[in-house]
Amino acid sequence: MSSKPQIKLDKVKKTYRIGKIDLEVLKGIDLEVEAGEFIVLLGPSGSGKSTLLNVMSCLDVPTEGHVYLDGQDVSLLNEDQLAGVRGRKIGFVFQQFNLLHHLSALENVTLPAVFQGRSESQRKKRAADLLESVGLGERMDHTPPELSGGEKQRVAIARSLINDPEIIVADEPTGEVDTDTGKKIMGILTDLHEEGRTIIIVTHDLELVDYAQRVIRIRDGVLSEK
Amino acid sequence: MIKEYFKIAVRNIRKRALRSWLTILGIVIGAFLVVSLISLSEGLNKAVMGELQAVGTNIVMVVPGEGMDITAMFGGLELKNQEMEAIRRARGVDVALEMPWQMKNVRWRQTSESVLLWALDLQTGTDVARTDMGWDVREGSFARAGRREVIVGNLVPQNIFPGIEPGDEITVSGRKFTVSGVLRSLGNREDDSSIIFDLPDYRAVTGTVEGTPVAIVRIQDGYDIDLAISNIERSLEEVMVRRRGDDSPSFTVLSSEAMIEMVENILGVIQAGIVAFAGIAILVGAIGIMNTMFTSVRERTKEIGVLKAVGAKRKHISALFLVESGMIGLLGGLMGIITGLGAARLGQFVLDQNPNILVSIEAQAPFYLIFYTLLFSFLLGCLSGLLPARRAARLDPVEALMYE
Numbered sequence A: 001m002s003s004k005p006q007i008k009l010d011k012v013k014k015t016y017r018i019g020k021i022d023l024e025v026l027k028g029i030d031l032e033v034e035a036g037e038f039i040v041l042l043g044p045s046g047s048g049k050s051t052l053l054n055v056m057s058c059l060d061v062p063t064e065g066h067v068y069l070d071g072q073d074v075s076l077l078n079e080d081q082l083a084g085v086r087g088r089k090i091g092f093v094f095q096q097f098n099l100l101h102h103l104s105a106l107e108n109v110t111l112p113a114v115f116q117g118r119s120e121s122q123r124k125k126r127a128a129d130l131l132e133s134v135g136l137g138e139r140m141d142h143t144p145p146e147l148s149g150g151e152k153q154r155v156a157i158a159r160s161l162i163n164d165p166e167i168i169v170a171d172e173p174t175g176e177v178d179t180d181t182g183k184k185i186m187g188i189l190t191d192l193h194e195e196g197r198t199i200i201i202v203t204h205d206l207e208l209v210d211y212a213q214r215v216i217r218i219r220d221g222v223l224s225e226k
Numbered sequence B: 001m002i003k004e005y006f007k008i009a010v011r012n013i014r015k016r017a018l019r020s021w022l023t024i025l026g027i028v029i030g031a032f033l034v035v036s037l038i039s040l041s042e043g044l045n046k047a048v049m050g051e052l053q054a055v056g057t058n059i060v061m062v063v064p065g066e067g068m069d070i071t072a073m074f075g076g077l078e079l080k081n082q083e084m085e086a087i088r089r090a091r092g093v094d095v096a097l098e099m100p101w102q103m104k105n106v107r108w109r110q111t112s113e114s115v116l117l118w119a120l121d122l123q124t125g126t127d128v129a130r131t132d133m134g135w136d137v138r139e140g141s142f143a144r145a146g147r148r149e150v151i152v153g154n155l156v157p158q159n160i161f162p163g164i165e166p167g168d169e170i171t172v173s174g175r176k177f178t179v180s181g182v183l184r185s186l187g188n189r190e191d192d193s194s195i196i197f198d199l200p201d202y203r204a205v206t207g208t209v210e211g212t213p214v215a216i217v218r219i220q221d222g223y224d225i226d227l228a229i230s231n232i233e234r235s236l237e238e239v240m241v242r243r244r245g246d247d248s249p250s251f252t253v254l255s256s257e258a259m260i261e262m263v264e265n266i267l268g269v270i271q272a273g274i275v276a277f278a279g280i281a282i283l284v285g286a287i288g289i290m291n292t293m294f295t296s297v298r299e300r301t302k303e304i305g306v307l308k309a310v311g312a313k314r315k316h317i318s319a320l321f322l323v324e325s326g327m328i329g330l331l332g333g334l335m336g337i338i339t340g341l342g343a344a345r346l347g348q349f350v351l352d353q354n355p356n357i358l359v360s361i362e363a364q365a366p367f368y369l370i371f372y373t374l375l376f377s378f379l380l381g382c383l384s385g386l387l388p389a390r391r392a393a394r395l396d397p398v399e400a401l402m403y404e
């Protein structure tokens, strides 16, 4: 492996306190991700996949340990700084799409660029191009309730790309769509990987393993790789 | 960037239209009260002040009734000849004029209109009217005593008898009079729509022999005004005490300065009252907006999580909610202003229909009133949204995303 990993986790622990009980969800995880990898993070429900992905994507902070992104210790950053890092470097795709219902597809896609202070013409142009590239050129003015699940997820993928991030994280991206649509979505993510982006997918669906370059298994907050 | 916030805010407000309407009711009522009542009282202020300020400081007014209360003034109380004589006898009084008024049918050419006739004793009062009350003709000449001449108000040739001009004849109660001139504006619509008659002519056409709801008194040059006022009061009291069984033994003497002060005081109290009422409505409105915004934050927790995930900082989230609450406030203010202006117009119309009210009020909605009402509603909206916005901005992104 090369000198500097894109993402590095160093003895990351995450503990939730529920009443008087401490629930240790991540039990000291060490992990390095190189730029351009396609990783599938596999594990049963409740094993800590989402928690791990959140920590890796600067959405959440570890209780103990350190997370490095491009060599920077992001565990030292405050909330707004983390938001900045997410906005610039990471694209998010969610299981439930998480689009804003009263905004059009185009407006949903442009939104992350608004927070980066991009000019309106710039972001509109890029959003339109992205929607075109995921095959929704004709659907830009539709709002999410007017779109099918697969279309919504493609809008969400376009949104994740608006700021041209190096890393795309997807938590159960095929969880809410049928098998065929799921394949289509995985196809798009594979294309993005071929463009050179790092793709990290969380799933409990064994079928997705076929797309991966690298499969990481998690069980009870501990990793095992093969 | 701001544009996006507006877009999101507008769609949210629209989506929850009914709740938004209820929310803004408080602000609507507040703005409504401020705009309608302030513009009416400003109108009143302008009408009364315009008139009073034209009057010289050596002029005092005598009205029957206690403390110039409105009911006495409009309630048909009159000063009779006996009282007029008493005023004239008082030391320091130069001229005392009866100036009664009455609506009468007036004919000019083929048209017959009900017009306000207003009496001025030309014999003794021409000079007072011209030099101390600022009356002046803009066309023709001032009427002369004993010539059956009248002067028409500034608006008569426009609104009542279009085209009437000096030299024309009018007929009232079968008697003919000649229009000698047209007055310059006296500052309010009612006065400007009246016709000025010489007192004896007025008595003849109205069939009255005495009585006036107001007397205009000029104090002798150099005589102390306050002293003259107390002389008039003493002189009037003597007459009234002698007139036993009189059920209206009271009267009020006012200098023009005292009148201005009194009007200012009354208006000040009215406006303070309006502001207090509006303040309560606005406070209720602010609480309503805050409540709505808290609900909105709760309902949109997941959306906030998404926005944060895709890079929104705390300032972006608070701005989003502040813009929304500010717009709710602005919307409320706008609706209050529109309905308030409508109500002021309606109020003006109703007051105009009342023949007892002599000053005609033109509702005044100055630019600053509109501007500040809007600004204030917007700021109030923002202020009400401050705490909800703060709560939204501080949400943890992961927890917010998990919220259902």
Ligand SMILES: Nc1ncnc2c1ncn2[C@@H]1O[C@H](COP(=O)(O)OP(=O)(O)O)[C@@H](O)[C@H]1O
Pocket (backbone or CB within 6 Å): A016, A017, A018, A023, A025, A043, A044, A045, A046, A047, A048, A049, A050, A051, A052, B399
């Ligand atoms: N905010 C939280 N508070 C308490 N427990 C949590 C919280 N988030 C996750 N957990 C618990 O942590 C464990 C792992 O959750 P998660 O990472 O979502 O698992 P997965 O995505 O693999 O299903 C679960 O037992 C879950 O109940």
Ligand SMILES: [Mg+2]
Pocket (backbone or CB within 6 Å): A049, A050, A051, A171
């Ligand atoms: Mg999960």
